[in-house]
Amino acid sequence: MESITFDEVMTLLCKDGIMRELSHNNNNHISALYLVLCIVSWQTMLYKPQRIDHMHFEIHDEQGGYRGDAYMCLKIEVASCTRMPLSELLMGFGVLLPSKNLCLSDDEASREAFQRKVEVNAKCFNAHFLTSIAGVRLKWVDTLACHLEYNPATKELFLFRFPSFILSCPSHSSGTGKRTVLQACATTNRFHCQWATESEVGCLLNEILLSYRLLFGQTKKSRALFRSLDPFCDVPRAVADPLLPILCGKRSCHGLVPLETAEYYLPRDFPVLRYRLSVLQDHLARATPRKWVQLWRDNRDSAHWLTFWAVIVFGALGTLLALLQVILQAVQIAFR
Structure with missing residues (x-):
């Protein structure tokens, strides 16, 4: 099933009487385009809309100036928005939906770590060790595309804080042929090997849920670490996600996540998030305790x-x- 374009969305809205026919060159058309882009962002949580003018559509910088693989660019031209399939349009920002077993780094050491570090043990790799031994700082974000991206310059690890959104998205399209907006963002072009297919979008959602257990839920000290954090300190309490403390702060949460184990094989259990986890593993492996407190905590x-x-x-x-x-x-x- 081909990915829909914004022109086709606007045509359908006009056909259903939700929107009236607009000229491509007037301000009303640009406002309508902005509205559609906002709706896509709310229903996918891949980005946060910032503003739009006659020339550009801009998204919010969730990563404090860091340009990783997810957000390589924060602006795209309005002129290119209308006729492109949804997946190709979003590619203008970066790899918001990565495909399986994808290593985007050109650095030889990173590629070597990607190939070498294929197993992860929850007792040796978790949020407790990342913060106490490797000095990683956790930053909670609103966009799914940033989850597990790591900024080596500031030692910030970005974590998506609304897992309930993932549970609201079915992993696969229903038998009626209807798809969620997030699934509609998948690529149908086999030449776009860096972008997720519809089945890989489902894999990504499951992996994000399981990653909360790997980082926090499966070890006592990491659960205690999460309980000392306040992921929603900068937003109204009414929007705090009640599922996050369950996934990260409870010893078990059967039925909410894929089957968790003590050890994971990344190409099988985390094929989409494999690269991001290998980057974190490599950073933790290189970390050397320099203080007596760190030496005491480092019982990997x-x-x-x-x-x-x-x-x-x-x-x-x-x-x-x-x-x-x-x-x-x-x-x-x-x-x-």
């Missing part, structure tokens, strides 16, 4: 951790005993 390798602290404890005891022996000898000499 339990055998190495126990050996290290055993050496420290016995070394300290040996030093203390040697010091006591010297003191006793000094006392004995003094009283002779």
Whole structure:
């Protein structure tokens, strides 16, 4: 099924009497186009509309100036909006809906990490270790496209904070042939290998839900970390998503997410988010504890951790005993 264009959307709206026929060159047409773009954003949560003028349509910068793979550009030309399929139009901003097993980096080290780091253990890779050992800062955002993107310059990890939206989106189109707006954003062109197909959109939604469990829900310290956070501190309490604390702060949430395990194989369990997770894994692997508190918290390798602290404890005891022996000898000499 071909992706619909904005011209076709406007034609259907006029045909149904919702909108009257408008000239392509007047302000009313641009306002109508902006309205449609806003509706698409509200029903997909891929971007937040900023403003529109006669020349450009601009989206809100959710990442504080960081230009990653999701948002490579914040503006597109209005003239290019109308006749392009929805998926191709959104490609003008970046890879908002990535396809499976896609590595977008040209950096050799990143590509090597993508190929090498295919397994992830929830006990060794989670939000607790990312924040306490690797110094990662969590930033909660409103757009699904930014989820798990990492800014290495500021050490910010962007996390989508409205998982209830995902549960409201069926993973697959219904038997009636109707699709959600998000599914309509998928590509039908086999040459657009970087953009998700309709089935891959469903995979992405499931992976995002499972990623909350991987980062927070599956480890005690990460659940405690989430409970110390306030993901909705900058928005009215009325819009806070009640599902987020369940996914991230509860020990189990059966039926809400795909089957969780202690270890995941990224090409199978996280094929769409694989690249973003491999970037985080590589960053955590390179992180070296520099403070005693970090050394104490870094028990990713339990055998190495126990050996290290055993050496420290016995070394300290040996030093203390040697010091006591010297003191006793000094006392004995003094009283002779």
